[in-house]
Amino acid sequence: MRQVAKEKEMDTDFRSNQGKREAKGKDKNRSQELKADVHRKCRVDKQQQQLEGVELEEVNSKGNSRQLLQTVKSMTQMLQPRLQCIESANGENLTEAAQIRIQVESVL
16 A cells, blocks of 8 residues: 555656656756746845844844844734725725725635
């Protein structure tokens, strides 16, 4: 039983890799551009994360625990956009808070 499951898994892995190889061969330049773009975004994210760590270390070295906790809170809190105007599905611009809330709740 385990052998059959393992063979199926290997077969699906082979097929997915084969599809990647075919796509890579067909449009090599496009795949290289996408790969470079992904690596670029990863480097930017890594640099931002390192800068946040440096900022935390600086605040911690000062010994001000209140400022440290505020910095951590600002880094970890979720972004909650304040919507002033959104467009509904039928093309109307909704500007009142109640209408916007109803529209967002219907989407979620």
